[in-house]
Amino acid sequence: MRTLSLFFILLAVWLLLSGIYTPLIIGFGVLSCLIVVLIARRMDVLDKESFVFNLGPKLLTYWVWLFIEIVKANYDVAKCVFFPRKYLRPSLFSVKATQKDDLGKVIYANSITLTPGTVTVDLHEDTILVHGLTTGAAEGVKSGDMDRRVSDIMGKA
């Protein structure tokens, strides 16, 4: 099942990127997708974690929310570049990740890193060490809003 979906995803990526739809080129695409799938099976990398698409449509709403957060955080960091004396308050603190499996923790930690102003420095068991640039960014992570949303989308899987 996973093998089949990997094949079709790879094929879709090939068709979208190539843009040349002659039988020869499409044949090459099918062939290389098959080889990649075979290698992936042989290397045994096709476990549950490598397949994110069963998280469902909640992932999309999460991405939209995350993008709005990124825009706000970019504005904060830009302010911080121009007025460092006023806004720059670096801090290092740890938060608990409430997700049960590794995939959820990785999504959470990467989301923290992706929003400028907070960077995941270390992830160990379920403790995430975060470096915050401003007090506002640090409070945003400490409030646990993002953690709750990630747990929400992981709960469906």
Place this chain on the structure above:
Amino acid sequence: MDLILDIGTWISLLIGSFFLLVTGFGLLRFPDLYTRIHAGGMADTLATAIICFGLALQSGFTLISVKLLFVVIFVFLTSPTATYALAQAAFVAGLKPRLDGFEGPSEKPATNNDDD
């Protein structure tokens, strides 16, 4: 219609350029490694997304826009991983972040662990 798209491209590319310049400025100005990582993150996220959006307005609904979308997705997936690897490597090597705020760019540099 073309005019609206052109104006959209102008606005998005100008905002993207602005954030890129702020990124470069922040890389120069911030006091230690961990704060510089935040500045670098700005170019990785909003500037990339908004410049690719502005370029996609010029190409319309074609395969070119799909490629721009792929660029954004790749950067969004790989950039936090690279940043995390960098921050964690620096932290494990014993580079301590400065937590005392900002005292001017000509302060003493952060603890130097070049040989670690």
Place this chain on the structure above:
Amino acid sequence: MTIFSITAFAILVSVAMALARAILGPTAYDRILSANAIGTKTVLLIAVVGFMNGRPDFLDLALVYSLMNFIGTIAVLKYFKFGTLRGGLSDTRDKDL
């Protein structure tokens, strides 16, 4: 259009700033960070220059460059951390932090 030239110029100025940080240091991690940032900006520069010359095929190069940039950063970090590219990362955790 003029806006592509303006954006390309802004990207180049930003790259110059990152390059200055790479020269100033002070730690090796700063330099790796600068290299990574320059890589991201190069991706954007390739895309913008492609549009400027009316050849959006350049986007394929931008795609490949974004992946190469990631792999390069990880490889340099790993080499820097262990002094070798051999072996896995699995035993790094047990060092006390």
